Amino acid sequence: MTPSVARTWSRRGHTPVVRVRGRSWRRFSIAALCCYKPGETSRLIYRPYRHRKYPGPGRKSFAWSDYRDLVVRAHLQLGAPIVLIWDNLNTHRAAGMRQYAADHDWLTIVQLPSYAPDLNPVEGVWSLLRRGPLANVAFTDHEHLERVLRRGLRRIQRHPELIDGCLAGTGFSLTHRPTTPRRGQ
Numbered sequence: 001m002t003p004s005v006a007r008t009w010s011r012r013g014h015t016p017v018v019r020v021r022g023r024s025w026r027r028f029s030i031a032a033l034c035c036y037k038p039g040e041t042s043r044l045i046y047r048p049y050r051h052r053k054y055p056g057p058g059r060k061s062f063a064w065s066d067y068r069d070l071v072v073r074a075h076l077q078l079g080a081p082i083v084l085i086w087d088n089l090n091t092h093r094a095a096g097m098r099q100y101a102a103d104h105d106w107l108t109i110v111q112l113p114s115y116a117p118d119l120n121p122v123e124g125v126w127s128l129l130r131r132g133p134l135a136n137v138a139f140t141d142h143e144h145l146e147r148v149l150r151r152g153l154r155r156i157q158r159h160p161e162l163i164d165g166c167l168a169g170t171g172f173s174l175t176h177r178p179t180t181p182r183r184g185q
Helices: 064-078 095-103 121-131 142-158 160-168
Strands: 028-035 043-050 082-086 107-111
Touching: 028 064, 028 121, 028 142, 028 160, 043 064, 043 142, 043 160, 064 082, 064 095, 095 107, 121 142, 121 160
Parallel strands: 082 107
Antiparallel strands: 028 043
């Protein structure tokens, strides 16, 4: 809930001060997939995760099974095989996730190089959020943070050109060369 400051201003000679409530151990995590298919509208599929209010045993972020559930949901929504290009987050490389991909022929996982955020379109989504709805906001509580995040993500979902721009920011592009049988074969 610590605000990210994009720009600020104040009267000359006065330092601007943004008051925020104390830092909290509570977090709000989001996993997202940018989905691209030649000839179709780009899509953003995301899943928020609100961390428990009180600390205790157990995982404090997404587990590999949460990512698996997100990928299954995307498969059901898209109705097509998925080639998943992932960074090297430890839960993405978990044995359970690798086994799940091996057991399902509709899922292919490709790992990005060790540290390559510039090749990951989802990093563009996070950048859009940080520069847009999250910039210069001091959140009053966790519900306020959640509302702003969901509103920002829904806005990106409604504008597929933003999702296309995230892919263009990586330097990649979609090319589709349909395979058609040649005459006489």
